[in-house]
């Protein structure tokens with residue numbers, strides 16, 4: 393009599409997708425591929441390409457454990473401890489936000505505004521988290537250098553670690569500060585993705601955000617605009633003549649943030665929308 397057929401990527405993938413669907417999670421097939429990829433430390437493409445590959449008992453235990461965590465609401469990026477941003481891999485820690493794809497809008501705006509990649513720009517990234525914005529920029533501008541600031545020591549450490557992993561450590565430095573109080577002038581471009589959710593709205597965030605992203609990365613104070621006020625007060629001093637800024641904003645915050653920035657004498661040049669059509673980034677200059 394033939395024994396039980398060996399478990400393969402294909403068969404376990406199908407079963408995982410059914411479990412994810414039963415748990416009410418969207419895109420169960422795609423999610424199942426990512427679960428297997430994370431558990432087996434393979435790329436989603438490798439999972440896709442090798443459905444016939446046999447799985448050991450250890451592989452299957454790892455997949456089952458990862459699946460349980462996903463069904464319990466833990467983001468896969470947190471389980472893997474990694475997130476891709478601008479095509480680069482960033483290590484995450486409990487002190488860093490899990491970078492969001494819409495934040496890449498800032499990088500697109502800087503590239504549009506500063507087309508010459510050989511310029512030795514000096515960038516400043518306020519609220520650097522994993523370092524994703526500063527390091528993505530340094531990857532695009534090979535002669536540029538920059539500083540990333542975060543109030544969370546753990547975030548600055550993770551960003552420093554990411555800079556080294558990405559081979560950008562020689563051009564990036566990280567400081568722990570309350571925005572840029574200790575920094576002097578001299579930046580050609582300043583980027584920031586500040587916390588911009590009102591304190592009251594934090595409780596309404598989906599559990600995968602509320603339970604896993606650090607509160608300091610999300611909480612924008614009573615009206616969600618506190619960090620913009622603090623940053624706006626510092627930008628005129630920090631930017632070189634001709635320097636510009638690109639700052640992420642939350643849905644519906646464009647007019648209020650523009651008013652805050654203009655009150656400090658800054659000029660607004662444009663608003664940029666993300667792929668979902670939400671106004672996501674304000675760009676302006678001294």
Ligand SMILES: C[S@@+](CC[C@H](N)C(=O)[O-])C[C@H]1O[C@@H](n2cnc3c(N)ncnc32)[C@H](O)[C@@H]1O
Pocket residue numbers: 487488489490491492495518519520521522523524525541542543544547569570571584585586587588608609610
């Ligand atoms: C929304 S997260 C952005 C992280 C990263 N730039 C990204 O886009 O993924 C905001 C960051 O600002 C930092 N932050 C909050 N308050 C700060 C302050 N007063 N000074 C400096 N950084 C601050 C948080 O620790 C967090 O890392």
